[in-house]
Amino acid sequence: xxxxxxxxxxxxxxxxxxxxxxxxxxxxxxxxxxxxxxxxxxxxxxxxxxxxxxxxxxxxxxxxxxxxxxxxxxxxxxxxxxxxxxxxxxxxxxxxxxxxxxxxxxxxxxxxxxxxxxxxxxxxxxxxxxxxxxxxxxxxxxxxxxxxxxxxxxxxxxxxxxxxxxxxxxxxxxxxxxxxxxxxxxxxxxxxxxxx
Amino acid sequence: xxxxxxxxxxxxxxxxxxxxxxxxxxxxxxxxxxxxxxxxxxxxxxxxxxxxxxxxxxxxxxxxxxxxxxxxxxxxxxxxxxxxxxxxxxxxxxxxxxxxxxxxxxxxxxxxxxxxxxxxxxxxxxxxxxxxxxxxxxxxxxxxxxxxxxxxxxxxxxxxxxxxxxxxxxxxxxxxxxxxxxxxxxxxxxxxxxxxxxxxxxxxxxxxxxxxxxxxxxxxxxxxxxxxxxxxxxxxxxxxxxxxxxxxxxxxxxxxxxxxxxxxxxxxxxxxxxxxxxxxxxxxxxxxxxxxxxxxxxxxxxxxxxxxxxxxxxxxxxxxxxxxxxxxxxxxxxxxxxxxxxxxxxxxxxxxxxxxxxxxxxxxxxxxxxxxxxxxxxxxxxxxxxxxxxxxxxxxxxxxxxxxxxxxxxxxxxxxxxxxxxxxxxxxxxxxxxxxxxxxxxxxxxxxxxxxxxxxxxxxxxxxxxxxxxxxxxxxxxxxxxxxxxxxxxxxxxxxxxxxxxxxxxxxxxxxxxxxxxxxxxxxxxxxxxxxxxxxxxxxxxxxxxxxxxxxxxxxxxxxxxxxxxxxxxxxxxxxxxxxxxxxxxxxxxxxxxxxxxxxxxxxxxxxxxxxxxxxxxxxxxxxxxxxxxxxxxxxxxxxxxxxxxxxxxxxxxxxxxxxxxxxxxxxxxxxxxxxxxxxxxxxxxxxxxxxxxxxxxxxxxxxxxxxxxxxxxxxxxx
Numbered sequence: 079x080x081x082x083x084x085x086x087x088x089x090x091x092x093x094x095x096x097x098x099x100x101x102x103x104x105x106x107x108x109x110x111x112x113x114x115x116x117x118x119x120x121x122x123x124x125x126x127x128x129x130x131x132x133x134x135x136x137x138x139x140x141x142x143x144x145x146x147x148x149x150x151x152x153x154x155x156x157x158x159x160x161x162x163x164x165x166x167x168x169x170x171x172x173x174x175x176x177x178x179x180x181x182x183x184x185x186x187x188x189x190x191x192x193x194x195x196x197x198x199x200x201x202x203x204x205x206x207x208x209x210x211x212x213x214x215x216x217x218x219x220x221x222x223x224x225x226x227x228x229x230x231x232x233x234x235x236x237x238x239x240x241x242x243x244x245x246x247x248x249x250x251x252x253x254x255x256x257x258x259x260x261x262x263x264x265x266x267x268x269x270x271x272x273x274x
Numbered sequence: 275x276x277x278x279x280x281x282x283x284x285x286x287x288x289x290x291x292x293x294x295x296x297x298x299x300x301x302x303x304x305x306x307x308x309x310x311x312x313x314x315x316x317x318x319x320x321x322x323x324x325x326x327x328x329x330x331x332x333x334x335x336x337x338x339x340x341x342x343x344x345x346x347x348x349x350x351x352x353x354x355x356x357x358x359x360x361x362x363x364x365x366x367x368x369x370x371x372x373x374x375x376x377x378x379x380x381x382x383x384x385x386x387x388x389x390x391x392x393x394x395x396x397x398x399x400x401x402x403x404x405x406x407x408x409x410x411x412x413x414x415x416x417x418x419x420x421x422x423x424x425x426x427x428x429x430x431x432x433x434x435x436x437x438x439x440x441x442x443x444x445x446x447x448x449x450x451x452x453x454x455x456x457x458x459x460x461x462x463x464x465x466x467x468x469x470x471x472x473x474x475x476x477x478x479x480x481x482x483x484x485x486x487x488x489x490x491x492x493x494x495x496x497x498x499x500x501x502x503x504x505x506x507x508x509x510x511x512x513x514x515x516x517x518x519x520x521x522x523x524x525x526x527x528x529x530x531x532x533x534x535x536x537x538x539x540x541x542x543x544x545x546x547x548x549x550x551x552x553x554x555x556x557x558x559x560x561x562x563x564x565x566x567x568x569x570x571x572x573x574x575x576x577x578x579x580x581x582x583x584x585x586x587x588x589x590x591x592x593x594x595x596x597x598x599x600x601x602x603x604x605x606x607x608x609x610x611x612x613x614x615x616x617x618x619x620x621x622x623x624x625x626x627x628x629x630x631x632x633x634x635x636x637x638x639x640x641x642x643x644x645x646x647x648x649x650x651x652x653x654x655x656x657x658x659x660x661x662x663x664x665x666x667x668x669x670x671x672x673x674x675x676x677x678x679x680x681x682x683x684x685x686x687x688x689x690x691x692x693x694x695x696x697x698x699x700x701x702x703x704x705x706x707x708x709x710x711x712x713x714x715x716x717x718x719x720x721x722x723x724x725x726x727x728x729x730x731x732x733x734x735x736x737x738x739x740x741x742x743x744x745x746x747x748x749x750x751x752x753x754x755x756x757x758x759x760x761x762x763x764x765x766x767x768x769x770x771x772x773x774x775x776x777x778x779x780x781x782x783x784x785x786x787x788x789x790x791x792x793x794x795x796x797x798x799x800x801x802x803x804x805x806x807x808x809x810x811x812x813x814x815x816x817x818x819x820x821x822x823x824x825x826x827x828x829x830x831x832x833x834x835x836x837x838x839x840x841x842x843x844x845x846x847x848x849x850x851x852x853x854x855x856x857x858x859x860x861x862x863x864x865x866x867x868x869x870x871x872x873x874x875x876x877x878x879x880x881x882x883x884x885x886x887x888x889x890x891x892x893x894x895x896x897x898x899x900x901x902x903x904x905x906x907x908x909x910x911x912x913x914x915x916x917x918x919x920x921x922x923x924x925x926x927x928x929x930x931x932x933x934x935x936x937x938x939x940x941x942x943x944x945x946x947x948x949x950x951x952x953x954x955x956x957x958x959x960x961x962x963x964x965x966x967x968x969x970x971x972x973x974x975x976x977x978x979x980x981x982x983x984x985x986x987x988x989x990x991x992x993x
Contacts, residue, residue, distance in 0.1 A: 099525035137417075137425045168377075172421050200377075207525070209379055210347040226525075233349060235417065235425035264526050266500035270423040271347035274377035 097207030100226045100263035104217040105205040112177045112194045126159040129215040135173030136211045137235040138269035143187045145240040152190040163191040166203030171273035200274040210269030214247050225250040227265030303428030307334045307418045312432040315451045316441035319434050322398035328389040337420045338383045341371035345504040346379040349417035356411040360397030367391040369457035370539050370552030373962035380504035389454035406436040459537040459552040462544045468560035469534035474527045481516040486545030488517035496536040500524050513585025541965045590746045594753020603720045605785040610712050628709040629762020633755040635713020640751030664935040666804040666854040673796040677816050680789035683782050687827030802898035802933050808854050815852025818844050870912050876930035888959045890925045895953040897932040903952040910971035919980040
């Protein structure tokens with residue numbers, strides 16, 4: 079009887095979009111970077127990993143790059159964490175940018191992610207349930223998601239808001255560095271939708 | 275609210291000085307994808323009284339702006355009012371949002387046009403004399419998205435006249451304002467709301483005021499962001515009093531919820547809300563609602579709707595009673611009742627026992643069929659009610675069975691000695707067995723007839739655990755057995771029927787014709803499933819069966835074993851001829867005709883593609899073996915006016931043919947909360963969930979539904 083009920087409810091609830099909530103193990107992935115080299119999350123076990131969903135076509139992402147906010151975070155924490163920018167923009171979207179052009183844009187903004195993951199099939203994004211650009215995740219050395227959400231608490235495209243906003247990612251990374259648990263572990267991400 | 279009061283005051287004074295030049299000259303801001311302007315409800319404002327103004331945004335086709343909860347991404351539009359001193363501005367009043375799917379994500383917002391309303395109140399001291407005017411300014415910021423997103427903004431101004439007279443309507447923007455006002459969620463009097471968290475599900479239950487019914491379909495938009503997974507399908511269940519919506523919580527799932535605020539939208543409106551499609555819902559947490567399905571939550575977080583089980587049982591019972599009137603069931607019951615009439619003068623107790631045996635036969639066969647269906651589903655086969663008829667073999671056997679029954683009623687043969695030897699029908703025991711078997715027979719022949727009430731009940735069962743499902747099917751059976759049971763328990767009722775006599779023979783022969791008609795229809799079903807050759811094989815087989823039956827009838831009068839033997843051989847050959855081959859192929863009919871809708875084959879992708887292209891889509895979930903479907907098609911859909919309306923409103927007609935089983939159609943039906951055909955769904959561009967039409971259609975009903983659509987696809991953009 080119970081099996082039947084499980085089957086029936088499973089059959090009705092169509093599987094859609096996965097998620098990686100804080101407190102859960104981070105979904106493993108292997109993808110390629112801008113240069114076509116493999117990127118495996120498993121290779122970074124034992125280190126803190128930051129995932130940043132990225133798309134330069136999005137005004138919310140532009141806000142954090144024009145203000146220099148994202149680059150300074152990438153640099154500030156670069157020694158302690160593995161900063162992976164992930165681009166899940168589908169090839170069919172008008173926001174899709176060729177890797178070569180992306181590389182030059184990243185240089186132009188002086189961006190400093192450790193690796194830049196090309197996920198135009200959307201596999202990584204869907205496994206994590208990445209909804210917006212930016213959408214930020216922090217994975218602890220044990221491979222557990224400890225933060226999932228927005229970059230900060232000012233949802234806007236206004237560059238001026240960066241200064242007054244509380245940066246959730248910086249706060250979480252500082253707490254981790256101090257050996258404390260992450261106090262704000264999940265927030266609602268904001269931004270443009272990921273162009274799957 | 276007033277960041278630059280001094281500047282503005284100066285500006286306002288300056289403006290007031292030039293007021294005549296600006297009178298009624300609302301400036302329109304045109305950005306790349308949006309045209310924005312301020313609009314006013316009334317021709318003038320009255321001091322001390324709130325007046326309604328709005329920010330009107332007209333988006334390019336397919337571009338959208340956002341609701342206050344934008345869903346998975348996006349940004350709500352913001353308005354900052356810059357008003358003369360002492361004026362007050364109220365909060366934005368948001369028209370109800372549309373679900374806007376973006377790939378696997380979902381946004382809540384507006385396409386084409388939206389007017390965000392707000393109340394402005396001039397101070398009571400505002401001077402009114404001599405054409406007094408007030409400059410109204412607004413800084414608006416909006417994010418407009420299609421495939422890409424662009425933050426835009428505009429500084430808008432408008433001059434409001436001020437007068438102490440009762441404000442008159444402002445014809446200039448009346449249509450826009452009126453449309454927006456109709457789209458504002460209202461407080462529906464008498465409705466009660468409860469909410470609860472059940473594991474990873476958010477449940478909201480909306481109970482209609484006494485004497486009113488809830489709508490059949492609705493969608494819920496919570497005010498709080500990140501509370502639910504906006505793209506996850508919402509599960510709607512409904513009973514006579516309430517509609518319940520279950521939503522998947524966003525991760526990490528909320529663990530407590532004191533109250534839930536949001537907007538519920540139903541195309542068919544809400545009782546008592548004056549025709550408004552959207553109502554404001556403020557639902558307190560309800561422990562009863564949370565525990566209503568605690569049992570099923572424990573088992574796999576199934577999402578059953580507590581209160582609706584009783585309603586489903588009631589529907590099943592009524593549906594069961596209605597089954598008695600179906601052309602395929604009625605003759606079988608007719609025969610049973612005739613039997614009762616014949617024995618009405620016999621022992622009352624024997625009659626009662628027969629009635630009970632019949633009821634037991636019906637109940638057991640219903641439960642057995644349901645168990646078979648659930649078992650097969652558990653085994654992974656996508657099945658729904660009526661699945662029996664998806665097999666050409668079952669259709670052939672049923673056609674043969676109906677044919678033999680009909681021949682019997684026509685008097686070609688009597689069951690006679692043959693039946694006697696099997697059931698010894700003159701003994702009491704034999705009669706019970708006979709009654710039991712006619713119960714089984716009645717159930718078997720009833721299955722194709724999906725009575726209107728059954729669709730909902732059967733659909734409901736499949737969202738339930740097996741115990742619920744079986745209970746519902748048993749209730750269905752109880753409903754069907756009820757009339758016969760009543761006659762058996764209260765033989766006095768039989769006395770109201772004419773005395774046994776010659777009329778019974780005539781009545782019996784008349785009953786043969788619905789059965790012949792059923793055979794004709796089954797032959798057509800078989801044709802749709804297995805092609806023309808299969809129909810010929812069936813008919814040729816039936817001729818042999820008829821010869822066998824005739825021979826058998828003769829053998830009763832002129833005893834001789836050889837006749838019975840020949841009869842048996844003929845019957846056997848008949849079945850053999852009719853038996854459908856394994857590779858019976860389907861044959862689709864030719865080109866569409868002028869007196870029919872231009873049906874195209876259904877697929878979920880096609881629906882998505884067409885609605886994305888801005889076309890309304892009508893989907894007919896049908897099957898050749900579904901009588902209601904065929905009647906609806908002939909009467910309500912292939913009607914000249916309906917065909918014309920479809921054409922003039924650019925509605926695309928898709929047919930989802932469930933004659934043979936198709937897991938995709940079964941899944942689509944399940945997502946609509948149904949598990950049987952017919953289902954008629956009207957998908958509108960920009961609306962995630964379709965509008966379901968009733969199972970029994972009339973041309974007027976369909977026309978009414980279509981007439982609510984804007985004529986032609988260009989009008990949708992309201993330009």
